[in-house]
Amino acid sequence: MTAATPPVAPVPASEPDTDPDAEGLDVVSRALASQDPLTTPLSTLVRRAPVTCLADEPVHVALGRMRDQNVGSILVVDPAGAAVGMFTLKDLRDRVAVGSCDTQQPMSRVMTPNPFSLEDELPSFEAALAMAKRSIHHVVITRQGVVQGVISEKDLFALQQVGVSRIASNLSVADNLPTLQRLAEDTRRLARNLMAQGVGSEPLTRLISELNDQLTQRILDLAFSGSGLEDADWCWLALGSEGRFEQTLLTDQDNGLLFVVPEGETADGMRARFLPVAQRTNEWLAACGFPLCKGEIMAMNPKWCLSLEEWQATFGEWIFRGDKPVLLNASIFRLPRPGWRRPSGDPFAPVAHRAHQGEPAVPQVDGR
Numbered sequence: 001m002t003a004a005t006p007p008v009a010p011v012p013a014s015e016p017d018t019d020p021d022a023e024g025l026d027v028v029s030r031a032l033a034s035q036d037p038l039t040t041p042l043s044t045l046v047r048r049a050p051v052t053c054l055a056d057e058p059v060h061v062a063l064g065r066m067r068d069q070n071v072g073s074i075l076v077v078d079p080a081g082a083a084v085g086m087f088t089l090k091d092l093r094d095r096v097a098v099g100s101c102d103t104q105q106p107m108s109r110v111m112t113p114n115p116f117s118l119e120d121e122l123p124s125f126e127a128a129l130a131m132a133k134r135s136i137h138h139v140v141i142t143r144q145g146v147v148q149g150v151i152s153e154k155d156l157f158a159l160q161q162v163g164v165s166r167i168a169s170n171l172s173v174a175d176n177l178p179t180l181q182r183l184a185e186d187t188r189r190l191a192r193n194l195m196a197q198g199v200g201s202e203p204l205t206r207l208i209s210e211l212n213d214q215l216t217q218r219i220l221d222l223a224f225s226g227s228g229l230e231d232a233d234w235c236w237l238a239l240g241s242e243g244r245f246e247q248t249l250l251t252d253q254d255n256g257l258l259f260v261v262p263e264g265e266t267a268d269g270m271r272a273r274f275l276p277v278a279q280r281t282n283e284w285l286a287a288c289g290f291p292l293c294k295g296e297i298m299a300m301n302p303k304w305c306l307s308l309e310e311w312q313a314t315f316g317e318w319i320f321r322g323d324k325p326v327l328l329n330a331s332i333f334r335l336p337r338p339g340w341r342r343p344s345g346d347p348f349a350p351v352a353h354r355a356h357q358g359e360p361a362v363p364q365v366d367g368r
Contacts (some may be wrong), residue, residue: 038128038156038194038203042141043120045127045156046149050075050140053107055084059096060103062087073138075150076111083140083147085111090137115140120148125203128156128164132210135169164190164207171214175222177284180215184288187211212251213238215288216281223280229273233260236281239297239333252291253282256304258311267307278305 051069053062055076066074076085087107095110096103117140118126127139131153141148153163167186174180191208220236240254257278261267278299286292299305306314318329 038125038199038207039123041120042118042122042124042127042139042151043143043148045124045151046120046141047155048149050147050150052077052081053087054079055108055111056106058104059107059110062107063092063103073150073152075115075140075147076107077147081147082145083115083117083142085113086115086138086140086150087111088138117142117147119143123203124156125199125207127151128203128207129210131156131165132168132207132214135165135172137163137165164211167211168214171211171218174218177287180219180284181288184215187215188289212290216285219281219284219288223277223284227273227277229277232262232270232274234258234274236299253285253293254297255282255299256297256306256311257299259305259307261307261309267310270307271302271305274305275300275302 051065051071051073052075053065055078062074062076066072073086073088075083076087078084085107087110091110091112099110115138116130116134116136118130120141120143130139131137137153138150140150153165156164167183167190170179171183174183187208190211191204194204194207216236216238224230235258237256237258238254239256257274259270259274261270282292282298282300292298297304315333318333
C-alpha cells in the first residue's frame with residue numbers, strides 16, 4: 001500500500017500563502033518538547049471547583065451564578081453533590097430562549113441529564129476521544145466518583161482552532177460531498193495542530209482514526225440511502241492501519257465488505273447489488289483525501305466484497321498456506337475491525353464478533 005498526499009483545499013485569496021501551522025511548528029514544538037499534552041492526567045486540567053446548582057433551582061438563579069463566575073456552563077448536582085446534569089449557553093439558546101423563555105422553571109427541565117464523566121487519573125486523550133465519539137463539549141472529572149471539576153474542549157485544545165466535537169457533530173449531519181471534504185480537511189488541520197503541540201503518536205492516531213471512522217460512517221449512510229439495501233445484513237470492514245486505529249495524515253484505503261445472503265438469493269446476486277454502493281463509498285473517501293489502494297484492497301473490488309461464507313473460506317485457505325501473498329494479506333487482514341453494519345441478530349459472529357473483542361478474526365499466519 002502506498003500512501004499519497006491528500007488533496008489540499010484551495011486557499012482563499014485573502015489568506016497568506018504560508019501555512020500558519022508550519023510557521024509556528026518549530027516554536028511550539030520546542031516549547032512543548034518535554035510534554036505530551038494529551039497523555040497528561042485529566043487532573044492537571046482541572047483548574048477550579050465546578051460551578052454548580054441544584055436540579056430544582058430556577059433557571060434565572062443558575063444564570064446569575066454563571067454570570068457572576070464568568071463561566072459558560074454550570075453543573076447540576078443532587079443534594080449529595082453527584083452530577084445529574086449539565087447546562088450550557090447552547091442549552092440557554094436552544095431550550096430557554098427559543099422555548100417558553102420561562103426562567104422560573106427548574107433546571108431539571110432544561111439541563112442535559114447524565115453528563116459524561118471520567119476519573120481524573122486517566123490520560124487527557126480519553127476526554128478527547130469521548131468528545132469526538134459523543135459530540136460533546138464538556139466532560140465531568142471525578143476522583144473515586146466524587147466530582148472534581150469540569151473540563152471543556154478549550155482546555156484540551158488550547159492552541160488549535162478546529163474543535164474535535166465540532167467536527168464530529170458536523171459530520172453527523174453532513175449531506176453532500178463538498179461538506180464532507182471540508183470536514184476531512186478540518187480533521188487534517190486538527191492533526192497538524194496537535195502535532196505542533198507535541199501530542200504523542202498513540203493519542204493522535206486514536207483521535208484521528210475516530211474522526212475518520214465517523215467520516216466513513218457518514219459516507220456509508222449516504223451511499224446506502226436509496227440503494228434498496230436498507231434491510232440487508234452487512235458489515236464494513238476496516239483493514240490495515242484503519243483497523244488497528246493507527247491512521248495518520250497520509251493514509252490510503254484498506255477496507256472490505258461482508259454481507260449475509262438471504263434465503264432465496266445468491267452470493268453473486270447480492271454482490272452485484274453491494275458493489276455500486278461500495279464503489280461510491282471508496283470514491284467519496286478518495287475525494288475526501290484517502291487515496292484508492294494501489295493494491296486494490298477495497299470493498300469495491302469483488303475480491304473483497306464477500307458473503308460471510310466466502311470470507312470464512314478465504315481465511316480458512318490462508319491458514320493452511322504460507323506463501324508471500326498470504327503473508328502480505330495477513331499483515332493487512334490480521335485485525336479486521338467491523339466498522340459499521342446493519343445486522344439482525346449476530347450473523348457476523350465467526351468473523352466480526354471476535355474482531356470486536358480485540359482478537360484476530362482468524363488465526364495469525366506464521367510464515368516460518
